[in-house]
Amino acid sequence: MQIDAIRSRPIYPGLAIAPLARRHIFALEGEGAGALLDIAGSLTPAVLGRSQILYVARGSLGVGHHGALQTLGAAFWAAPTVQPLLGRLDVELSRSHMGTRLYLAGTEGFIGQAMQVAAAHGIDPASVITEHRGSLARRVQCVHCKGVTEGVTASPFVCSHCGLSLFVRDHYSRRLGAFQGVNIDAEEPGAVPPPEELYL
Amino acid sequence: MKGDLQMRVTALHDEAAGIRRVRLEPVDGGALPAFSGGAHVVVAMQDGGVTRRNPYSLCCDPDDRTGYEIAVARAATSRGGSAFIHERLAVGDVLVVGAPTNLFSPDWRAKKHIMVAGGIGITPFVAMMAQFARAGLAFELHYAVRSRAAAAFAGVLQDRYGPRVKIYAADEGARLPLAALVENQPLGTHLYTCGPERLMGAVLDTARNAGWPEQALHSEHFMAPPPGDPFTVTLAESGREVAVGPDQSLLEALEAAGVNPRYLCRGGVCGECATKVVEFRGTILHADHFLTPEERAESRTIMICMSRFSGDRLVLNL
Numbered sequence: 001m002q003i004d005a006i007r008s009r010p011i012y013p014g015l016a017i018a019p020l021a022r023r024h025i026f027a028l029e030g031e032g033a034g035a036l037l038d039i040a041g042s043l044t045p046a047v048l049g050r051s052q053i054l055y056v057a058r059g060s061l062g063v064g065h066h067g068a069l070q071t072l073g074a075a076f077w078a079a080p081t082v083q084p085l086l087g088r089l090d091v092e093l094s095r096s097h098m099g100t101r102l103y104l105a106g107t108e109g110f111i112g113q114a115m116q117v118a119a120a121h122g123i124d125p126a127s128v129i130t131e132h133r134g135s136l137a138r139r140v141q142c143v144h145c146k147g148v149t150e151g152v153t154a155s156p157f158v159c160s161h162c163g164l165s166l167f168v169r170d171h172y173s174r175r176l177g178a179f180q181g182v183n184i185d186a187e188e189p190g191a192v193p194p195p196e197e198l199y200l
Numbered sequence: 201m202k203g204d205l206q207m208r209v210t211a212l213h214d215e216a217a218g219i220r221r222v223r224l225e226p227v228d229g230g231a232l233p234a235f236s237g238g239a240h241v242v243v244a245m246q247d248g249g250v251t252r253r254n255p256y257s258l259c260c261d262p263d264d265r266t267g268y269e270i271a272v273a274r275a276a277t278s279r280g281g282s283a284f285i286h287e288r289l290a291v292g293d294v295l296v297v298g299a300p301t302n303l304f305s306p307d308w309r310a311k312k313h314i315m316v317a318g319g320i321g322i323t324p325f326v327a328m329m330a331q332f333a334r335a336g337l338a339f340e341l342h343y344a345v346r347s348r349a350a351a352a353f354a355g356v357l358q359d360r361y362g363p364r365v366k367i368y369a370a371d372e373g374a375r376l377p378l379a380a381l382v383e384n385q386p387l388g389t390h391l392y393t394c395g396p397e398r399l400m401g402a403v404l405d406t407a408r409n410a411g412w413p414e415q416a417l418h419s420e421h422f423m424a425p426p427p428g429d430p431f432t433v434t435l436a437e438s439g440r441e442v443a444v445g446p447d448q449s450l451l452e453a454l455e456a457a458g459v460n461p462r463y464l465c466r467g468g469v470c471g472e473c474a475t476k477v478v479e480f481r482g483t484i485l486h487a488d489h490f491l492t493p494e495e496r497a498e499s500r501t502i503m504i505c506m507s508r509f510s511g512d513r514l515v516l517n518l
Contacts, residue, residue: 021411098385099411121487122311127413 010125010173012111012132014060015039015103017047022099024051026074027089027114029082029106030058031134033065036105040072048074052092056085082110086117093121105131109139109150112177125174136199140168141178148178156184165192168199201460203299204244205232209291210267215352219287219320220272221259223267227294231265237328237502238392238420241268242466244296245286251455254281255466257323257394257420258300259353268297273320277356279424279447283318291318300463304394304420306331308485309365311388312338314381316403318395319345324420325394326353329361340364342381344399378406421489423467425449428485428508434515435459450504459518461504468506475504475516482511 015035017024024047026036033055043051051074052074057064058081069074079085093102102118104111111130118128137151147161155168166181173180185192207224215221222340226232235258245252260269275282304324306313314333315325325341341364345351348369357365368374376399383389391412393403400419407417427447433454434441444453451473454461464472468488477484477500486496488503495501502509502516 018411019415020409023411093387096387096390098382098387098389098416100387101411101413119309122309122386124307124309124413124415127415 006172008126008170008174009108010111010115010130010174012108012130014131015105015129017042018101018129021101022050023096024103025054025089025096026051026100026103026105027054027085027094028065028069028104029056029085029110029134032105032107032110032131033069034105035070035131035133036072036103037065043072045073048072048181051075053077054079054085054088056080056082058106059084082113082140086113089114090120092116093118093123096121101127103129105133107134107137108132109137109177112172112174115174116177138168138199139174139178140166140181141173142166142181144183148176149181152179152181153199154197155199156192156195157181201298203233204361205297205299207268207295207297208291209289209295212289212291215271216354217347217349219271219350219352220274221269221271221352222285222289223260223269224295224297225267232268233299234265235262235268235300236302236326237262237306237331238324239300239302240304240324240465241270241300242298243270243281244298244465245281245284245289247280247288250280250348252279252281252284253452253455253466254424257304257327259323259326262327263330263334268300271320271323274310275424275495279427301322301470303465303470304392304418306392307416307418309388310337310390310416311386312390313340313383314376314391315339315341315392316376316381316393316395316399317341318342318399319350320352321393321399321420322351322353323394325392326357328392329357333361340366341366342366342376344376344379344395345370346370377404378402379410382407382410382412385420390416390418392418392420397423398423404430419468421469421504423506425452425466425468426487426508429510431509431511431514433509434469434513435518436515437518444508449506450502450508454504454518462518463505468503471503473503473505474501475518476500477502477514478517479513479515480511481513484509484514 056079140152142159145162149160164183167184169180171180206227210225211223213221240257256270272285391402442457464470471490484499485508487506
């Protein structure tokens with residue numbers, strides 16, 4: 001759960017079934033599986049019969065939830081990593097119609113990336129039902145080289161693309177699904193404060 | 201208000217039985233403020249000693265910066281504006297027109313736009329479709345009318361957009377196939393409706409029941425202020441009392457008394473004229489689409505363009 005109030009950051013209110021939807025697509029990453037499993041009691045056979053679960057076990061704790069998700073009885077597909085899951089989501093959405101609702105649960109970086117896939121299909125982000133689960137690690141874009149570093153837990157950190165020391169700003173871009181990282185020692189190269197583990 | 205335009209009536213045309221189209225061009229010439237499909241203007245009309253200000257959707261091509269066009273249905277029980285336009289307005293007359301405001305803007309991220317109009321509710325869609333067509337966007341219009349003779353713009357829209365325009369005339373027994381309309385629409389479709397409240401309610405309910413999210417549903421509730429019993433309002437700042445007549449809205453009564461509160465839509469949807477209630481003994485008759493049920497129950501705010509009052513004392517923060 002997020003506890004801070006960063007105005008640019010989306011709010012992830014938690015998974016709840018849209019009762020009138022004709023079809024439900026759940027894209028779950030890592031601990032995000034728990035968000036669906038926690039409301040499993042309220043999932044009727046009718047809802048599950050119209051549901052598709054896309055799951056990737058990459059989570060902060062790395063615990064697989066394949067078995068528990070499979071026993072729900074909905075159509076289930078597991079991806080080896082996030083990228084193929086996003087590819088599969090893209091295909092599912094391209095053959096979906098209005099009345100299909102999308103549910104996303106997992107780390108913020110995953111939700112942000114899946115939201116980009118959804119937006120490309122004209123889905124309003126506010127209509128996507130989301131829940132943050134797992135690590136608070138941030139997906140950060142370096143404002144200098146535009147490279148994105150996944151799973152950033154400390155600030156400052158070293159850009160995995162250009163090597164600059166980056167301060168992680170509390171500035172989230174919904175378009176990029178990433179926070180902004182800005183060079184911290186531009187004025188005085190080498191004057192980098194010790195990193196603080198802020199986003200575990 | 202700031203941005204008001206002096207505009208001359210340059211053409212009057214009966215678009216259909218009981219629907220008059222008015223073309224207005226700026227007295228001083230020059231390019232008009234740009235607008236987008238779905239926008240409306242508030243037109244001030246001097247009718248004898250009374251100033252009538254009514255909102256009308258712009259129903260011309262937003263790319264045409266030389267004039268604005270509105271289309272006005274002759275209302276069965278006109279409060280004055282519709283009768284004025286149909287009976288007294290003449291080519292050459294000058295009207296004061298407010299700057300365009302859009303409370304019914306298309307969602308430009310949509311993959312497809314479906315419009316459902318009933319009767320005079322067609323007007324905002326005429327402007328929207330000009331933009332959709334120019335941008336090469338997917339759209340369809342479903343237009344319910346009493347009869348083809350009463351269907352404003354039907355011919356011109358069918359000429360322009362061909363099979364993307366579907367007309368359903370009640371006197372031919374045709375009905376809007378609402379359930380089919382919301383079925384199998386591609387993801388990213390947005391739905392817009394304008395027309396009688398009952399039609400809009402049916403359109404929105406059908407879509408909701410088919411699982412459409414609220415974000416994809418758009419409607420424009422343009423209503424005339426309801427008539428009612430006369431009442432008196434007290435202004436907290438000056439202590440003045442203003443009488444509101446049975447066919448006058450609170451806003452109109454205040455304007456007639458020389459008080460000029462802020463407004464935009466004059467139809468109870470935008471929230472601009474929200475006014476604090478300092479004190480009241482009686483019942484506020486909320487008639488807007490802006491306040492939540494909780495806010496209505498609290499009655500600390502009143503939308504003066506639509507709502508009325510019944511009781512012995514109403515004091516507003518004006």
